Amino acid sequence: MEHPFQEINRALTVLNDALCKWERFTGHQSVLILREQGGFVHRSVSGKPGVPEDRTDAELMEIIDE
Numbered sequence: 001m002e003h004p005f006q007e008i009n010r011a012l013t014v015l016n017d018a019l020c021k022w023e024r025f026t027g028h029q030s031v032l033i034l035r036e037q038g039g040f041v042h043r044s045v046s047g048k049p050g051v052p053e054d055r056t057d058a059e060l061m062e063i064i065d066e
Helices: 006-026 057-065
Strands: 031-035 041-045
Touching (some): 006 031, 006 041
Antiparallel strands (some): 031 041
């Protein structure tokens, strides 16, 4: 789902790219969840969007809690 404000879409892309680079250098993992009133949702794991909808936010958070 794309955000209706293009600047936010661009910022999410830049942030995800930076997270990918950071994780390559450090071995760290990340989970990014943005939920906005009105229904917009962006979820990415290790800088990669497109997380399957059948994975809950709690399941994603377990990735970094390990």
